[in-house]
Amino acid sequence: MAVKALSEYNFPAADTQDKFHGNQLLYVGWDDHLMFCAPFAYCIPPSTKFSELVEKHLPHSFGRHPEWAKVDFGKAVWLKSGQPFQPDMNKTLAEQGLKHKDVLRLQTPGLNGNGTYF
Amino acid sequence: MSTVFIAFQTNEDTRPIVESILADNPHAVLDEQPAMVKINAEGQLVIKRESIEERIGRNFDLQELQINLITLSGNIDEDDDQFTLAWKN
Amino acid sequence: MDMKANKKKLGLKEKYAHMTRGLDWQTTYQPMDKVFPQATFEGIKIHDWDKWEDPFRLTMDAYWKYQAEKERKLYAVLDAFAQNNGHLGITDARYLNAVKLFLTGISPLEYVAHRGFAAAGRNFPGVGPRVACLMQSIDEIRHAQTQIHALSNYNKFYEGFHAGAAHQIERIWYLSVPKSFFDDAFSAGPFEWMIAIGFSFEYVLTNLLFVPFMSGAAYNGDMATVTFGFSAQSDEARHMTLGLECIKFMLEQDPDNLPIVQKWIDKWAWRGIRVLTLVGMMMDYMLPKRVMSWKEAWEIYFEQNGGALFNDLAKYGIKVPDCITQCTVDKEHISHQAWCTFYQYAHASAFHTWLPNAEEMDWLSAKYPNTFDKYYRPRYEQWREMADKGERFYNNTLPMLCQVCQIPMVFTEPDDPSKICYRESDYNGEKYHTCSDGCKHIFDDEPEKYIQAWLPVHQIYQGNCWPEGTDPTAEGFDPMAKVLEWYHIENGKDNLDYEGSGDQANFAAWRGAATQNT
Numbered sequence: 001m002a003v004k005a006l007s008e009y010n011f012p013a014a015d016t017q018d019k020f021h022g023n024q025l026l027y028v029g030w031d032d033h034l035m036f037c038a039p040f041a042y043c044i045p046p047s048t049k050f051s052e053l054v055e056k057h058l059p060h061s062f063g064r065h066p067e068w069a070k071v072d073f074g075k076a077v078w079l080k081s082g083q084p085f086q087p088d089m090n091k092t093l094a095e096q097g098l099k100h101k102d103v104l105r106l107q108t109p110g111l112n113g114n115g116t117y118f
Numbered sequence: 119m120s121t122v123f124i125a126f127q128t129n130e131d132t133r134p135i136v137e138s139i140l141a142d143n144p145h146a147v148l149d150e151q152p153a154m155v156k157i158n159a160e161g162q163l164v165i166k167r168e169s170i171e172e173r174i175g176r177n178f179d180l181q182e183l184q185i186n187l188i189t190l191s192g193n194i195d196e197d198d199d200q201f202t203l204a205w206k207n
Numbered sequence: 208m209d210m211k212a213n214k215k216k217l218g219l220k221e222k223y224a225h226m227t228r229g230l231d232w233q234t235t236y237q238p239m240d241k242v243f244p245q246a247t248f249e250g251i252k253i254h255d256w257d258k259w260e261d262p263f264r265l266t267m268d269a270y271w272k273y274q275a276e277k278e279r280k281l282y283a284v285l286d287a288f289a290q291n292n293g294h295l296g297i298t299d300a301r302y303l304n305a306v307k308l309f310l311t312g313i314s315p316l317e318y319v320a321h322r323g324f325a326a327a328g329r330n331f332p333g334v335g336p337r338v339a340c341l342m343q344s345i346d347e348i349r350h351a352q353t354q355i356h357a358l359s360n361y362n363k364f365y366e367g368f369h370a371g372a373a374h375q376i377e378r379i380w381y382l383s384v385p386k387s388f389f390d391d392a393f394s395a396g397p398f399e400w401m402i403a404i405g406f407s408f409e410y411v412l413t414n415l416l417f418v419p420f421m422s423g424a425a426y427n428g429d430m431a432t433v434t435f436g437f438s439a440q441s442d443e444a445r446h447m448t449l450g451l452e453c454i455k456f457m458l459e460q461d462p463d464n465l466p467i468v469q470k471w472i473d474k475w476a477w478r479g480i481r482v483l484t485l486v487g488m489m490m491d492y493m494l495p496k497r498v499m500s501w502k503e504a505w506e507i508y509f510e511q512n513g514g515a516l517f518n519d520l521a522k523y524g525i526k527v528p529d530c531i532t533q534c535t536v537d538k539e540h541i542s543h544q545a546w547c548t549f550y551q552y553a554h555a556s557a558f559h560t561w562l563p564n565a566e567e568m569d570w571l572s573a574k575y576p577n578t579f580d581k582y583y584r585p586r587y588e589q590w591r592e593m594a595d596k597g598e599r600f601y602n603n604t605l606p607m608l609c610q611v612c613q614i615p616m617v618f619t620e621p622d623d624p625s626k627i628c629y630r631e632s633d634y635n636g637e638k639y640h641t642c643s644d645g646c647k648h649i650f651d652d653e654p655e656k657y658i659q660a661w662l663p664v665h666q667i668y669q670g671n672c673w674p675e676g677t678d679p680t681a682e683g684f685d686p687m688a689k690v691l692e693w694y695h696i697e698n699g700k701d702n703l704d705y706e707g708s709g710d711q712a713n714f715a716a717w718r719g720a721a722t723q724n725t
């Protein structure tokens with residue numbers, strides 16, 4: 001339903017990709033690890049390779065968790081918008097259709113802070 | 119029947135008001151909290167000008183209640199002689 | 208002059224009729240619908256404004272008289288507080304972090320409420336609500352001023368009080384939560400404003416904000432806050448009554464108003480409840496001496512009192528908002544989720560945080576037997592272990608935010624407290640993320656509005672949150688340091704842990720000086 005207004009109501013979105021200086025937003029959460037209170041927001045170029053995300057950006061954010069070193073990316077399960085997603089480490093975000101403001105969930109079965117979800 | 123309530127700051131102005139309310143509403147329950155007195159009652163609560171005047175020995179305007187009021191719950195009906203809070207269901 | 212000196216004083220009802228209703232007039236130079244252009248566009252149908260009931264029947268002369276009395280009482284206490292070093296009488300300077308949150312998050316809302324009620328009063332064609340809104344508008348600016356004035360006394364001695372009301376509300380990430388709530392309401396029409404602020408906020412939620420907060424302040428020896436709080440709260444009974452009368456009036460005027468009013472109640476109940484997450488955290492974690500838990504306050508003031516209210520409104524066809532099911536689950540989680548968030552982002556906050564100690568954790572276990580030991584105690588214990596090793600955990604990456612409530616996406620699935628709740632919508636080719644079914648529902652109903660949201664994390668990434676003249680390409684540029692500067696947060700003073708803070712050291716030293724002769 002549309003906003004009820006006195007006159008035409010049509011204003012630009014605040015966070016379109018053109019406002020991020022050549023970057024895009026990508027959100028990543030690590031399921032069952034609530035030491036990190038919320039998923040992260042990254043602002044990175046669409047030309048970022050998925051391997052760079054996994055080897056550089058995610059370790060920067062998640063690295064202090066005692067279980068991070070145990071994550072086996074060969075077995076990790078990924079969801080994009082809640083649906084199964086098979087990333088290609090050698091492709092960029094853009095090449096594998098990861099668009100501005102897409103959200104990924106990393107699932108690492110067997111790791112859940114020893115049942116505490118830490 | 120639902121509970122109505124009214125709460126006042128705890129002070130010398132409100133002591134006789136609270137006494138009057140408790141005397142006029144035998145079903146009311148007093149709940150004392152830090153710096154605040156809250157009176158809970160099933161259904162309705164009536165505050166009578168005369169009862170307050172008897173205790174303070176001067177004329178009292180029921181609108182003076184507002185000075186020390188903290189919160190209330192229920193539909194209000196106010197005239198010169200009494201102030202009523204009620205849930206009519 | 209043939210005025211009869213012995214004429215009996217007017218009764219309350221007569222006086223109100225003459226001095227309020229009797230002052231209205233119909234315009235003749237311009238048609239009424241031009242003078243009141245905002246009266247109809249929201250779809251609310253009003254047939255007879257004279258049916259508006261104002262149970263308090265307060266006239267302007269009485270209003271000034273009682274408000275002046277309240278001010279005299281308030282300033283007498285504030286003077287005494289300042290003259291007697293009242294700030295040393297609080298239980299612990301740690302407590303003041305709750306007051307900082309109040310000054311930065313709530314006092315600016317009082318000012319916006321002042322503006323909003325002035326606008327609502329201007330836009331209602333009926334004289335009853337117009338006078339009531341005028342009084343509330345004046346009340347609200349009084350609240351803003353007395354709060355800032357009362358708390359300025361703490362600014363002489365403690366960190367974190369220096370920029371709250373002026374700069375921080377428009378800038379700091381967590382303050383965008385209450386700010387966006389009021390922006391959302393103010394940018395709607397006058398009737399929605401009344402449901403949003405007059406009804407949901409004032410009637411349904413304000414008890415949860417003020418009553419436990421002020422009792423908590425009293426319990427922790429903070430007479431300055433208690434006094435302005437209760438002084439403000441004495442106006443609140445009138446505000447609550449205005450909100451309730453407004454809703455009854457809309458529902459009685461035309462049956463077509465029911466679905467519109469119901470939609471607004473649903474929306475604003477949820478919006479308000481999300482904002483109160485901050486209050487829940489304050490009650491459960493920030494008061495050295497605790498009055499009651501957030502869950503207990505919720506049960507008394509929302510479940511019991513709100514239940515009575517919705518029973519009463521049922522005769523008009525109003526239903527309890529759907530979000531209540533979720534709230535019943537949330538009441539055992541949100542205060543903990545919020546504190547965990549502030550603990551890890553304490554470097555970017557204008558107040559100090561800490562880990563609950565053993566005794567506090569036992570209190571939380573007792574108050575939250577279903578959730579605390581299972582989900583939250585383990586987090587605090589692990590963080591404690593890290594801190595004891597000198598590795599205190601600060602989160603180094605910005606969080607994803609909810610597009611509607613603007614809170615980081617910290618809330619969990621209603622049926623699984625171990626899983627973050629993700630909801631998303633597509634609008635005009637772009638994705639929008641929300642924290643809950645409630646926020647998603649609000650977004651989907653008016654996406655054109657929420658796509659404009661000023662989300663702090665996105666604004667930082669767009670480069671809009673640095674002081675003017677900042678060159679992000681300069682050598683050694685540190686974006687987060689610049690953000691803190693723009694936030695008016697003094698790094699190392701206003702933020703980080705309470706343990707080891709200037710506030711802690713000063714309070715100990717001054718209190719020592721006040722009780723010893725050395």
Ligand SMILES: [Fe+2]
Pocket residue numbers: 317320346347350439
């Ligand atoms: Fe206020």
Ligand SMILES: [Fe+2]
Pocket residue numbers: 481609610611612613614641642643646
């Ligand atoms: Fe939300």
